[in-house]
Amino acid sequence: MRATNTHKKPGTTAPVPQPLDRTDRAILKALQRDASISNVALAEKVKLSAPACLRRVERLKQVGLIKNIVALLDNEALDAGMVVLIGVVLDRSTPESFAAFEAAAQKVSGCMECHVVTGEFDYFMLLRTKDSNSFNRLHAEQLLYLPGVRQIRSFMGLRQVLSTTHIPL
Template sequence: MKLTAHPVAAQKDMAALDSVDCAILRHLQQDASLSIVSLAAKVKRSAPACLRRVERLKEVGLIRRVVALLDAKALGAGMFAVIGIVLDGSTPQAFAAFEKAAQKVSGCVACHAVSGEFDYFLLVRARGNESFNRLDAAQLLLLPGVRELRSFKVLREVLSTQAIPL
């Protein structure tokens, strides 16, 4: 079973993943802090064999990085907003300038270029309404090329996951 490091090739080679690879990925998505020994026991393989598989999955880019998911509310960033952005121009330069600036927005946890009514959606965390209003006035309204900005404050997170269905 040969997997390649190129993202498009890796996508095509998803069929090359066997049930053990998929089980490893599922378990790591649930708890990336599992030791190799614990992970190996869960997928019914030896620790060295499991480690080789995990390293290969990292090498080909299917495991990009391992992070801790923090409790935003407990850390004082419980307010969540989705911000729809429409740019003035549709040039590569306008998109590049906006994307560079968006990466510097305080509390921005994601920026997605989208199709449809908006050009981008930003997902932003803030301490509360006052904090968000300051962010809106000091940073969001000053983003380059913005023609229209619509903010949607999240009332309740019904589902929030980074898990990829396998």
């Protein structure tokens, strides 16, 4: 995989891809592990001065490689310990039906992700909820009313084997 960084040519709006150097990769790896690291500690880790490190981090944000800095929360402690994958088949494959479904899916409680997929389903949704009773309520109150849906199949997670936010660099 070749990650690229983008810079804009002077006088244009088109970004020009540039390969990430070793230092950019080291910064991104360190921030994926702990985004709360201080700039001074990060600079020391990647062997840069603090101002040079800060400039690089700001550039990585500016070009969109660092999209956001967030806290990863404890799902269990916040009553969202059950993960449910939902396979969705729409009645029709039209741009309008896809748009209507996508707009409605964004409003489903606990929906963390929604993907258009290939295969027997049109979409897969990843939901987090407290337990099977709360999922049953969510199913009855929201999922059954999603527009244009012909079939919904749910898959409840029994045990998490892997969950990561790290992108291999």
